[in-house]
Amino acid sequence: MVKYDISTTSNQINSGVFMMPLDFAAWIKTTDRFKGMDPNVAMRSSAAKKEYADYCDRYETKIGERLEILRKKQEIRLEHSIDAFTHQNSDIPTKNLPLWHDKLRAIPNELVRSALFNARNHKNERDYMKGEVIASIGESEVRYTGQELRQDDETVWLQVLHLCRTEKLGTTIGVRRLAFLESIKWSPTKANYERLHSCLDRLSATNIEVKSKRLKSRVAVSLIRKYKLDDESKLMLIEIEPEVHALFDDCYTLCEWDQRQSLPSGLTTWMHAYFASHEKPFPIKIETLTSGAGVHFTAKADAKRSIKKALEKLVEIEFLVRFKIEKDLVSVVRKK
Known part of the structure; x- marks a missing residue:
């Protein structure tokens, strides 16, 4: 599989700014392998279409990984917030309120x-x-x-x-x-x-x-x-x-x-x-x-x-x- 330089995309994701992947035409213009070709010809190339699909898949995977990291960080921050909120109270709760219907x-x-x-x-x-x-x-x-x-x-x-x-x-x-x-x-x-x-x-x-x-x-x-x-x-x-x-x-x-x-x-x-x-x-x-x-x-x-x-x-x-x-x-x- 051809590897693409998506460092800018990674930086955007790491900073929490989620940009859409480049569209096909813009991707053609920024990819070294196809820069010298007529854009209309390159966009009809099956190789270009396959590599663009790989690029989109890679991009989507990267965003998914980053979202999961951010979700876990948010959970940790929430746990820390609750810990900081409750650490002064050493009471051990022993009772519940009665349970009543949600309505x-x-x-x-x-x-x-x-x-x-x-x-x-x-x-x-x-x-x-x-x-x-x-x-x-x-x-x-x-x-x-x-x-x-x-x-x-x-x-x-x-x-x-x-x-x-x-x-x-x-x-x-x-x-x-x-x-x-x-x-x-x-x-x-x-x-x-x-x-x-x-x-x-x-x-x-x-x-x-x-x-x-x-x-x-x-x-x-x-x-x-x-x-x-x-x-x-x-x-x-x-x-x-x-x-x-x-x-x-x-x-x-x-x-x-x-x-x-x-x-x-x-x-x-x-x-x-x-x-x-x-x-x-x-x-x-x-x-x-x-x-x-x-x-x-x-x-x-x-x-x-x-x-x-x-x-x-x-x-x-x-x-x-x-x-x-x-x-x-x-x-x-x-x-x-």
Whole structure:
């Protein structure tokens, strides 16, 4: 087989710049054996055609080899990134989250029945809290330290938990930012990348203390242990606190993910998760609902109107069969 000088091509490949091989006419002009021939005659030569095919095969092989090298280098860089991210933590993770179906997302009951992830507009200014008691529906007590969390933060946390459920808690998981945005149905715009980073910043700078009858002791934990954006691999590296497992013992809510993503974020998504935490929801006062959702209305009529609109959406997506608002009491029937 005739050997060709493809050093320029090799340099391009080694630098990560993948150029297309020369077309037949250009190859004829640069190949010593055919330089003196009439190009039209050379291009009809069977020998030239065979040697050009060899050249293309050799080129393709070279690119394939280089791609494999680059793939292995990327894997090594990712391993190093994860090692550097986790080496300070010597905890040995011992427990997993419960396994749930890919079409569902899970959240502890005490949190979904509280205003921890409130239903206010995510664009409005957020307060900072320090050990404040969060409004809850039921007998649990939730204290929170950190920047105010809303329904967009809950969406991000639900997806993080979903990705972590197949690994031991405390294990670092890696996910591409674009894939994460697609999984929560946020378009890949600059504003949404920044919004995602802001959510992760808030979730990793939190402390929640949960106290309820089912928990043997008060559980204090951060929603995300830590996260890192790896610029080289374009991955988000995330860890969940092993102690989060205690919040999932026996009592957590499963939400239909497609249903949630079809709803407007705010009071409607909050109510979707709240009613999902009850197999047969009991009648509840309008005031209790709005307090649990962390929203305030100046007039009761406005609250009633907003709740009715949200309930209509929940019927529309077939999460609820029907609802009734009688005086100040809201009654719903879930679809089985």
